[in-house]
Amino acid sequence: MSFDYDLFVIGGGSGGVRAARVAAGENGAKVGLAEEDRYGGTCVIRGCVPKKLMVFASEFSGMVGDAQAYGWDIQAGALNWDTFHGKLVTELDRLEGIYRNILKNNGVESSDQRATVVDPHTVELADGTRKTAKHILIATGGRPVVPEFPGSDLAITSNEIFHLEKLPQSILIVGGGYIASEFAGIMNGMGVKTTQFYRGAQILRGFDEEARGLICEEMRQNGIDVRLGTNVLEMTKEGDKIRVKATDGTEDQFDVVMYATGRAPNADNLGLEALGVERGRKGEIVVDEYSQTGVPSIYAIGDVTDRVNLTPVAIREGMAFVETVFKGNPTPVDHELIPTAIFTQPEFGTVGLSEEEGAAQEPIEVYATSFKPMQKAFAGGTQRVLMKLIVSQATRKVLGCHIVAPGAGEMIQLAGIAVKMGATKEDFDRTVAVHPVMAEELVTMRQPVRTA
Structure with a gap:
């Protein structure tokens, strides 16, 4: 049977683009790729890259006092959000262009639309076009989710925080994981009055106790109001503010409330269930050590599999997939001892x-x-x-x-x-x-x- 493609990739993030590029550019495979949003995925567009740039921006506030202590005659000022955000948008546009060019220069045919799986060797694009492929790779990533409670629609997530029209005067960040804790530091460093709620006993659950205890202590010393054992009961809109009623009995108003309490795999409505592709408890696509699903021609890598949700891991999984499928070198993914x-x-x-x-x-x-x-x-x-x-x-x-x-x-x-x-x-x-x-x-x- 002949196919339109040797490989069709659904998802234009770091893992999907790497697998497509290497399969096409280094192995001569005919590859198609579909992405319904922006190329670069969570890391480049809504995660690691813009977040790290925001970390850099936020750290300058502490440098002024240190410089003065060393004898420098400089004065503190406020962050100009418009200036920073304008440069941030420009940089993300540049990086997305690089991802698009990587695909184009390696001969990958890309489509800017959603794709679903029709059968083990067929995908359907949003415009109704169908393409066949010997192998299908799902690399659709994940998304932040906000739990349902009264007023939950008033919250933003890490997706939206990069696109604030102006810097708020106050923010509540709900969650105790690395995303919540990172953005607490970012907002605080940018001069925003920052409060963090976490329902557990200590932030950064799952990491070394001594390390996360020191981090929490230092965050508080830096001026962040970290409230442990605290969660949101309900939120209501009051003018330009959001009133938050908390489980510790307090009520406070904030300009912005950001939730970072969990993420979900983007595996819904892809047509997988009808083909017998197994989904896990969180909705993730279940794969073996070679990233293969129960349907032999369909593979999945990255956050959609909910193994180790890190960009370099998704890239490694994409490389192992190419080694296994296109180089005839079965390569299991190594998830041990990841820095x-x-x-x-x-x-x-x-x-x-x-x-x-x-x-x-x-x-x-x-x-x-x-x-x-x-x-x-x-x-x-x-x-x-x-x-x-x-x-x-x-x-x-x-x-x-x-x-x-x-x-x-x-x-x-x-x-x-x-x-x-x-x-x-x-x-x-x-x-x-x-x-x-x-x-x-x-x-x-x-x-x-x-x-x-």
Whole structure:
């Protein structure tokens, strides 16, 4: 049977575009791709890239006081949202253009419309056109969701926060995950009176307890009103404000309320159920270690599978898919020991097991130090950083590394190589320290602070 395409990709985000580009450009496959929204997906258009630029913008507010303490004669001002936002929009447009050109230059035929699956080898575009393909790859990503409660329609999500017409004077951010915590730091740094509600006992659930405790403490020191064990009961519109009634008995007014309490896979209404493609409890597409669904010709990668929802992971999954399907080299996706950066303020870098996970797995030693970094201490700051290693007592392997500090994301990328290679504590000890830098503590901690 002949097909219109060797591969048809539904979704123009980082994972889908990478798979399409490599299959077409490096393997000579005939590839089609459909995207109903903007090319670049969550990361480029509604996530990592604009968020990181907002982090950069927000951090300048703290630099003025530090510069003055070092002797610089400069004065603080306010962020001009129009100037920043205008440049942000321009940059995202530029990046989307790059994604479009990547597809075009590699011979991928793209369609700016929604596509659904009709049968194991056929997709239908929104205009009614049908295309056949030997293989179909679903890479439709995920979306933020807001729970139903009285007034929930008044909330925005991380999708909309990049498109605010003006910077609010006050904002409530609901959620305790990395998205909520990152935007709390961003808004606070931009001069917005920021409150964060989280119904749990501590933000950043699932990460190392000591690290997330320090992050929360520093966020409060920075001026964010973090209210733990608190949730929203109802919201009502009062003029230009939103009145929020909370479970802790308080009522407050905010200009904007942003929800970051969860995301859902974009797998609805794609025609998958009729073909017998299994969906999981959260609506995700169920796949095996090769990203293959129960229908042999249909694969899925990225957030729509709800495995590890990170852009570099989606790209790796796309590359493994191409290796498996087009290069005849069956390649399972490696989801172990993935370094991760969370751009809270302070920043958090982590790889491997938390102290709690390590102790539950085997006897461990914990090496940790918390201190005031030189740059901040000289300026009279009280901020603290954390360097932490989780070490197996039996094998001496470093099972986890956790860094709370400025530039933690940059540091954890390099530490992640050592942890992925199976480096031992003694390997770290044999490495000569770079002085004076914060990260030297990773190779100078000689005695464990505790065992478990």
